[in-house]
Amino acid sequence: TRFDDQVFCSERGVFEGTFTLLRDTRTDGSFLVHHFLSFYLRAGCKVCFVALLQSFSHYNIVAQKLGVSLTAAKERGQLVFLEGLGSCLDVLFGEEQQQQEQAGQPHPLRFISDGASDLRGLFEFVQTSLAPAAGDAWPGRALLLDDLGVLLSLGASPVAVLDFVHYCRVAVCSRLQGNIVALARGGDDSEDEENELLVTSLCHHSDLILWAEGLATGFCKDVHGQLKIIRRASLQPGGQPDVLQIYQYKIQDKNVTFFARGLSAAVL
Amino acid sequence: MPQNCQSQSFSKLYHMGTEELPAPLLDDNYRNELGEEATAATSEDFQDSMKIAWRYQNLPKMEVSPTTSARFGHYYDVSQTMSSELFQSIKCHSFFLPEELSSQPTIKMCNMNCGYARLLQSIQKIIYQEGFDGSHPQKKQKNILRIGIQSLGAMLWGDDICSTDNPEDSHSLTKFLYVLRGLLRKSLSACLITVPAHLIQNKAIMERVTNLSDVVVGLESFIGSERETNPLYKDYHGLIHVHQIPRLNSLICDVSDTKDLAFRLKRKLFTIERLHLPPDLSDTVSRSSKPNLAESAKLLSSGCGAMAIGKKHLDF
Numbered sequence: 001t002r003f004d005d006q007v008f009c010s011e012r013g014v015f016e017g018t019f020t021l022l023r024d025t026r027t028d029g030s031f032l033v034h035h036f037l038s039f040y041l042r043a044g045c046k047v048c049f050v051a052l053l054q055s056f057s058h059y060n061i062v063a064q065k066l067g068v069s070l071t072a073a074k075e076r077g078q079l080v081f082l083e084g085l086g087s088c089l090d091v092l093f094g095e096e097q098q099q100q101e102q103a104g105q106p107h108p109l110r111f112i113s114d115g116a117s118d119l120r121g122l123f124e125f126v127q128t129s130l131a132p133a134a135g136d137a138w139p140g141r142a143l144l145l146d147d148l149g150v151l152l153s154l155g156a157s158p159v160a161v162l163d164f165v166h167y168c169r170v171a172v173c174s175r176l177q178g179n180i181v182a183l184a185r186g187g188d189d190s191e192d193e194e195n196e197l198l199v200t201s202l203c204h205h206s207d208l209i210l211w212a213e214g215l216a217t218g219f220c221k222d223v224h225g226q227l228k229i230i231r232r233a234s235l236q237p238g239g240q241p242d243v244l245q246i247y248q249y250k251i252q253d254k255n256v257t258f259f260a261r262g263l264s265a266a267v268l
Numbered sequence: 269m270p271q272n273c274q275s276q277s278f279s280k281l282y283h284m285g286t287e288e289l290p291a292p293l294l295d296d297n298y299r300n301e302l303g304e305e306a307t308a309a310t311s312e313d314f315q316d317s318m319k320i321a322w323r324y325q326n327l328p329k330m331e332v333s334p335t336t337s338a339r340f341g342h343y344y345d346v347s348q349t350m351s352s353e354l355f356q357s358i359k360c361h362s363f364f365l366p367e368e369l370s371s372q373p374t375i376k377m378c379n380m381n382c383g384y385a386r387l388l389q390s391i392q393k394i395i396y397q398e399g400f401d402g403s404h405p406q407k408k409q410k411n412i413l414r415i416g417i418q419s420l421g422a423m424l425w426g427d428d429i430c431s432t433d434n435p436e437d438s439h440s441l442t443k444f445l446y447v448l449r450g451l452l453r454k455s456l457s458a459c460l461i462t463v464p465a466h467l468i469q470n471k472a473i474m475e476r477v478t479n480l481s482d483v484v485v486g487l488e489s490f491i492g493s494e495r496e497t498n499p500l501y502k503d504y505h506g507l508i509h510v511h512q513i514p515r516l517n518s519l520i521c522d523v524s525d526t527k528d529l530a531f532r533l534k535r536k537l538f539t540i541e542r543l544h545l546p547p548d549l550s551d552t553v554s555r556s557s558k559p560n561l562a563e564s565a566k567l568l569s570s571g572c573g574a575m576a577i578g579k580k581h582l583d584f
Contacts (some may be wrong), residue, residue, distance in 0.1 A: 031519050052481075054516075055453045075573040085450035092377065092447060093392055106465035112443065115379040153442035153476045155379070185479060219527065251519050 001115040017173040021206035023199065026214030027225045029183060031251050033146045036061070036181045038066040041073050045140035045178070049238035050108075050122070052150040065117040065254040078138055080129035086151070088112055112154050119156055119164040127171050133260065141178025143168060148184045148202075149195050158198045165202065207232050212249075222266035223248050227258065290344035291351065345536045363390050365425065381440035383426040388447055392413065399454040413457035420444075420461045421468055430467035437471060445480040484512040487531070500543075504530035508540055 011212035015175070037059065040047050051059060059081075060070040073079035091113050101235045110116065113197045130141050151161045165182065172178040184202055186195045203209060211228040233240035247258045250265075365383050368390070377385035395401050400413045421429050421441050429435045450461055465474055465486065478484050486509035490496045508529040515521040528543035546567075 028515055028521075030515065033517060053449075058517050062519055065519065085446075085453045088447055089392075089450050089454060092388070111447075113377070114380075149476075149479065150446070153437040153439070153480060154446060155443060188474075189477060190472075192475050194472070195475075217521065221523075253518065253520055256519065 018207040029212035038068040040142040046138035173221040280325040289350040291348040384444035415459040417461040
């Protein structure tokens, strides 16, 4: 059984224009990225995935365990995949001709080499990938970003990253009624001020926040962490307070199980 | 992993004299060295069936060294050096920044520190020319390029992050690591780097370096620290902290139960062992040493990467 049915059942459908922020503190929240990737592909959305930290085959192998083939999705045009690690080599070591061939459109990771202060190239890549096309079989749109902190490590300022996210929201959420899911790592006790600024600012503007945290008491074999789900009802007209749910989880080879706090199968 | 060193193509990217490399332990020697340690441990553990603590009879014996039962990787005799014949038969590349900078004009690559840029070019060239990226099929037996980089971030690489809180270019190191990661992912290679973390003033950089790495291990020496005199650590030379392990091609990762590891340099071997409190057996333990051990118990972590933010230990 897919864990999205247990936990992420939302009364809103897929085509709603939401911005979901994935956070992790003292743990690795990438399992949430894998979940959303397979979720949106199964839901029939056209997906643009900006994968900055891992290779395509890593996501593909995990996706197959979750029942989706990324290779097939790419071939049928449902998935546009930017593999940051491979792509940056083209920017740095690729020949001049290659760069000129992509006439009119700068390379999405151009900012690494030319020190540009904005992420315009990356935004234009996203915009082009998800633009409506004739004969498009995919009614929904989704943009996945893994992870935003890497952009800071590559020299982009927090403001440049926030601008990029803002432009994406306008293009994807507002104009195309698509969804954005972005992972931003880092904790409250982090010394990385730029990252803290980025994460805090993103939190304020997110419709939904999924926050994976390591347990305060340390490592446990049966409970890998806790997940806070914050639905930002306060952003909606009506001024309802935010809704907070807390679950604990255990990650398995092909699945993630969620349960109420203290009710892990190991202790029942 | 092939046991015969001569069939490996080992590439080392830093200038280092062969007189500094320890001699590898080949099959028979290995068994002798590690075997005598293991048998010593098991002979002490032999016990009759327990009468009082019988509940513990069926628990597995505590293994001090996690790897006595299985051979993994290579072992080295630190009291001897590697023979030069062995070293010369291996294809090796080295990179010594002062030589590189003097031989060629400086290049500008993506606003990165020149030393790092030059190193990346050198690595990329070797990967391409030796065929580790599949660009032209390797004629010989397929092999993995092994890269070692020492003291990344130190001043000898032209970086100032070890000498100031506000470095001139705080992004050079992380950009370098990102591109290196790309080169490794796209070729048959693996890389080990060392970073003088204690010198890097800006802790944000260390967090980013960790996030850009697959495996992060920290070594903490007892020399010069107050832990040198702590009875808990008397048999060891330092601690090993496993900060991060890779979660690749899978949702799960292989987290070990053991979070407290210490290392020591024995007469011939460098070993890593589980840290544990010695049993408090004697009736005549003096008052002065008892509180020391109690303090030491608090040092044992109750968790690892998901670190305990409070020292929550149970007192009975």
